[in-house]
Amino acid sequence: MTDETLVDRATLPRPDVTAAEAGDILQSRYGLSGAITELGSQQDRNYRLDTDERRYVLKICHVAYATLELEAQNAAIHHISTKVGAPRVPRVIPSTDGQHIVAVTVRDQTYQVRLLEYLEGEGLTHPKHLPRESVAALGALCARLAESLADFSHPGLDRSLQWDLRRAGPVAVQLLSAITDSAARDRIAKTMVSAVRRIQPLAPYLRLQAVHHDVTGDNVVSRRDDKGHLIPDGVIDFGDIIRGWLIGDLAVTCASLLHQADGDPLYILPAVKAYHEVYPLTEQELRALWPLVVARAVILVASSEQQISIDPENDYVRGNLESERRIFDTAVSAPFELMEIAVLNAVGIETATLLTEDWQPLLPDIDPATISFVDLGVQSPHFTAGNWSQADIDWRLLARAAAETGTAATRYGEHRLSRSKLRSAAPPSTFTLHSDICLAGGSVIAAPFAGKVSWKNHHFILVGEGINLHLDGVEPLLEDEADVEAGQSIGTVSGEDGSLGGLRVQLSTLQGTEPPLFCAPREAVAWSQLCPSPAALLGPDVNAPRPASAELFALRQAHLAKPQKNYYEAPPQIERGWKEHMFDVEGRAYVDMLNNVTILGHGHPRLAEAIGEQWLRLNTNSRFHYGAIAEFSERLASLAPEGLDTVFLVNSGSEANDLALRLAWAHTGARHTLCLLEAYHGWSVASDAVSTSIADNPQALTTRPAWVHAVLSPNTYSGTFRGSESAAGYLDAVFAALEAIDAKGEGLAGFIAEPVYGNAGGISLPDGYLTAVYGQVRARGGVCIADEVQVGYGRLGHHFWGFEQQGVVPDIITIAKGMGNGHPLGAVITTRAIAESLEKEGYFFSSAGGSPVSCAAGMTVLDIMADERLQENARVVGDYLKGRLVALIEHHQIVGAVHGMGLYLGLELVRDRTTLEPATQETAAICSRLLDLGVLMQPTGDHLNVLKIKPPLCLTAESADFFVEMLEKVLSEGW
Template sequence: MSGASGRQDEMAAIGSLLAERYGIAGTITPLPGEHDLNYRVEAADGTRYLLKLHAPGDADELAMQVAVLDHLAKAAPDLPVSRALPDRSGAQSAPAEIRGPRTARLLTWLPGDVWSRSSVRGPASVETLGRLLGQLDRSLEGFAHAGARRLYAWDIGRAGMHLENLRFIEDAEKQAAVRAILERFTAEVLSRLEACPRQVIHNDANDYNVLLDASGRVSGLLDFGDMVETFRVVEIAVAGAYALIGTPDPVETIARLAAAYHAANPISEAEAGLVFDLVRTRYAVSMCMAARQIRDNPENTYLLVSQEDVWRELQRLQAENPALAVARIRDACGFAPVPQAARIERWLERNAHDFSPVIRPQTARPKVLALDLTASGPDAAAWASLDADGAERLIEARVAEAGADFAIGLYGEDRAVYKGDAFDMPGARRTVHLGVDLFAPAGEPVHAPFAGKVAFIHDDAVACGFGPTVLLEHRTDTGDVFWTLYGHLSRRGVQKLSIGQKVARGEAFAAFGAAEENGNWSPHLHFQVVTDHLGLEGRMHGVGVRDHWQVWRAVSPDPSVVFGFDMPASVTVARDKDFLVRERHRRIGRSLSIAYSAEPLKIVGGEGTYLIDDEGNRWLDMVNNVCHVGHCHPRVVKAAQAQMGKLNTNSRYLHDTLVEYSRRLAALFPDPLNVCFFVNSGSEANDLAIRLARAYTGNRDIVTVDHAYHGHLSSLIDVSPYKFAGRGGEGRPAHVRVAEMPDLYRGRFRYGDADAGRNYAEDVRRQVEALAAEGRRPALFFSEGILGTGGQLTLPENYLKEAYAHVRAAGGLCLADEVQVGFGRVGSHMWAHEIQGVVPDIVTLGKPIGNGHPMAAVVTTEAVAAAFANGMEYFNTFGGNPVSAEIGLAVLDVIRDERLMHHCKVTGDRLMAGARALATRHEIIGDVRGHGLFNGIELVRDRATLEPAAEELDFVIVEMKRKHRILLSSEGPHHNVLKVKPPAPFGAAECDRFLAALDETLAALPRR
């Protein structure tokens, strides 16, 4: 029978099986498989299935595959794994006679392309695979089956058994590499592995068993035939061995996968430390298995599919520094890269007072000059030239100009001036300085800062040309060993040292080398603290990789503590956005939101109405009402710098500026508002206002406006329906009453209703009456002059006048929250509440008051302030400090001298007129409102029903950022209001740019 005829008969037999057992007819396509026969079946209606024809073998193994899908159907129904389909009799497997006796199983088809063939695989593929495997293994924790307890050759937890298969690897180089891995496994890895958790795992997330969708995210996991009960961490190692194939940085791939697994199913530090070894072990096992199976079955080409990749990738892993790889994986999982590093740093800090100087200047407290040794620095060309005489003369000139004793090069500095392969690592360049360079004349003695012994000496002048390096070994009182590294030494002095030689604290054991024995560099000492020499010993690196800085920083922490200079000896190493997001989540907390989280910005500068990112792009800032007079206004910056150079202390001491500022600020309010309390934030101001009101009235209850937000302190969450009635909120507290939000666009009383203000204020009266019915009275009524979180809502005429009257009639006080809208932003007045023609009892100020400096204030009457002076001292450590007061004065001066209040009115009128003109062309604009430069543009899908267009607004915000570099945000209960509150210098040009961009973006809105 010919091959073609045989295949036709096989397809016919499979077709009959599908029809008889499952009632399915369709197109049958063979798929790869090692032992089983696999087929894609596409029925006439387009539904796809996976047909597996299992080879004869262990019945327990097949039963296990059936049982695990049953288990997952109950324990994890949402996981993207195939689900078993019963035949017409209800059985999940059936006998079949195709290429011999087999067992047939029909499974649901999972969409996607096989990982090995996908063109879109990338970091998201790795992360989603790790997360899926973590979720899978967490779901399998309670699963047990006899079939999983087999002695299985593909279980790398039993890798030692493959030592006997080494003879089948004919290539001597490959055999030696595999032998070394397996011997290490049996001698060192297995004993650590045996302390790790065991369970049933998938054990075969290879690049033919993982499916990816069009975006490169994992959409399915196939084939549970390799499941085994083994060590849990093996799951990560197996998947990592395949995921890293062809990636530019294999350790990064392993680390990313392990981190994603850990996020879904936390692993231990011990497991994280084993992953790298186990990935290499997987490759060794694979090579042993392939060598034996190919000998026994040379015609099975499937066995050869991945062996070329395996050897290439194993060679790449062998080139990695294993200690550094483990540190990177530990770090990715949230563990300290070097476990002992933090303890060593604390020891250094505790004992720093007793350290001896490394070099001994003539003065007791040396003056030090920091040199800029970076490629972008002013002397970059001189450093790059490596001309000994020229560099030395340049350094001497710089030291003399500064009147310094000696010069230093900084820790963390980017030494991009270095050239040559000596500073390369697999997949990355090492450029970030791991030590401090001390520049002094050749022959300058080098002293040990604390006692130790000579651990390593390295002098390879031919290879590197940088002269001898010595590492002294030290031990902390907790038993941790670390080293101090001294590079670019004089060869003559080092030749006198011997390994193990003790060195006393303060002992001169070496000297600075001359330029000619140190690569023609000007004479200097490279000093470095080392918590883990990574097996490099005397060849320890002096520069690290920027992208892995958090790991290198643990390997070689900042050595500034050893010197105690009166100036920084280190710099902050800039990192990419992905790392900063990760660290924010890890160190700061996920509840702190990130603007434009899908594509966050890394902002490094500001100027006027613009923010500047790390690539130099300028972004028009239309949401930052904090930097009221413009980002980094020179006048405000100068005032802060000048006062910080003189004095900054608390307000218990007399200071002219504090009194002058309080006078200037109070003068902006009518009598009787003439007493100021100074605090640090709008939240603190509102919290203090509640205390003032309760002290004056003797009442405790608060009336607030619906959907308002007044601050993040517990007392203010209580009076902020935006928070307590939203996600994560605990509902309205008993001491708070919520008044109806006066919304003239979509509320009960709308534009054109002359009595809207009085009618909305009636609900304030009802809340007051509800308190009275319970024998209680209000202490305070909270309201903004324009409702920010309510959707930039302007208040109806007379609303505050009527509301204040109701509250005051019941003995309560009235507060105007000007934290967002104050300081002339509304254009016609300095304060938004003035538009309503009212005088509050308390006004709270924040955000724009200091142009970004953390300061705020409460302004109230003498009577209220007197009631608060009840014997309990009020004190705020930072409120009203001299620096804040000077900044506050500078802001008031700029508002006055640059006529910013008038500017806000003119520009705001222009903006709202332009937006209303756009509304005639774009039906989606339902309302344009605001005063000055505090505006809201509400988007609706239907002007009759006012259906909110929240998704459309999201599109607008993203497009305005992506295409036009304009930063905006949303507001309102339905998240459909485009809020506009830029820095006050926002002018006509910026306004017209915004309107043109908005017009273009609205025209491009996708049709629903």
């Protein structure tokens, strides 16, 4: 068949067969009836039939497609079904007279019809985002399918098909005529020419076999794994099966993924790696992969444009066109050379290294050993208090170093902090592919290797054999296009003799293209091979040390106790913070939406200065007499309600709650203590005893000591009793527990609870709940403990203390977390009578609690909170943020409720708004995707289905917006 005939066949519209006519075919030829739904297709007409027992797909095809081709499809399906480990495939259902391909005539037009089993499962096309697990699983599925077809042959496979990538060039030429936009047509044509040029030398080495050639999101069915990820395990639609290039089969799959890649061509690499692990590819095939992906992208766009022109009512094609344009744009966004290296690296194949042994010095008058290299990385001591965001900070630091040492340079392969971007959904280009040198103007520059000089727009290039040297800041000594020998002088550093000048140095193997100065961290391995280190020119110290995150994490896992968990399965290495932002070692900035410890924000210079000054003067234990402990104790007491005037200073919230319980026991002479289910109060023996969260301790409900009495958590949204009138039900549970304690005749020590239900997700207690409980507890001689460790200290915005929201005054207040902004500091505030009860058991002492440094930290935190009006910010920004989160409920069924106030909020995610089934797996996956988008977030609650939103109180409205926008992106696109 000629290419012209091939394209003519491709121009056919879908068969003109209505749903009613399809029903007649099903009844007359297969004896089946039921509900009929049309399915999308480009050139077939497909209908799904739902009967009482099962579902089927009726495929109606033009007679222009030979019966032999359809027989090949049926035979391939049967062949695959006999292979162990092969994907699921649909069965071909015979007609009532035993035929697998039936000729039918509809309104004088003859068609060929087949009936297939409907393969149950979810497709992959609908989600706008697929996680790495799904991408890898699709690659593995494609490999298993190809492997199962390796020994399949059929005469119907040798056919002409417009999608056959072996014919991509000629087919594209024919299809391009349908594109009326000349600029778009020229761009697409040039792209195809470039792709074909790279494919042609490799073509003789590409394996041929039977291939499905359309393993895309539309043509697979998936199940969900235990993390909620879509994992494809079945394949449908064998309409494009041919004998073709094996690597072309994978190229089709990779191209299909690009519409979900969010513009990142490296998104396909997990699929490539997974494919290669199942069904290994040759190096030539791997080198051909990306050009074939680009060729497929061209054919997709050109074919859809043409199909729309001849079948304008085809909504299926029209709906696909936008994603196919997105595929094309992503495919052409990266150089072929970059993707080739990335693909090879993904499967463990190393590319050749640059040979530099014979190179001559670039700066013959300067000894590389005398060059000082400036640290501009994330952990650089030169950076503090956000100064890395100042314009030209890198050049200014470089010039300062050069003024001190004579010659200074920046480092290659460094993740520049100055290149970081706040509130960015994509990782910024922080990886440095060049070196800047500050040195004496007029310094001689020599050619390290032989080549030809190119001088354009003040950009100097020495073009060598397989390598180019790019220089900026050069006064050239040669004419443009001049030939030079190794060691020959080619220019001088711009600037007057004796003054400092700047020289930019970059190597590149790309021909005819100026390389980027920086790349994103995920591209660093590939780009560093295209733009190798200038170590041969400037000495080995020009290379910045690479982050050892994986090695450090392994070290952590080897020596840190296993119960001491970490956020995320593959956590970023965080080494810097600033305000509500945290930075990993690659310069990626994250909006910190969960760090309630750093109440002021990260890296506050005023706090650091206060702690440093105090440490230089004195730090000791609290049994010594010094002014800070008296001043800080007085300030804490002044924050509490009248009568709570006595302070204990401790190290942590666990210690504070443990001490509060001991105070209750000592003061009442009783031990029985009332607490709430789903609560968390700490890890010491006593505080853990009253912690009942099964998320923190799966055995919590079966291992409480006899003195602990846990009552129903008063959760009016998803608890036992729901709604605004539910308080009575929860109070009845408390009263029943109190009566049970009364019956023991051993007295009541007290009641401990967070005034806002922090661990469960910032859930407010029912109105009047604490008033009623506190009254009953005190009537029995018990004391009331308000655990303000998480929710208090201004975080609620509308109130400084959580108990103020309930209109009560506790007997004991415990605090920690933010009161030291990360410095280990906690406190218990109570009455003098309760405090002095402890002396019956001896004196109290905390080694670091109330030390001079701790007190300095605590007072400075209070000063900054007042001066920067952080409680007011928590109210204003918190209310704004809550309003935006509440608006998500209308658009996303998974969002059940928004809890809390100020900057202690919880977003509860449910699978069903009626049953309120917790969306536990989804919440974990959403947090993982948010990390990829630059937001730090974790789940909380007994079912780990609540996003715990408790950022630093300096959170800006811009960062709140970014968080909501990224969350909405995840909820809309998938996770």
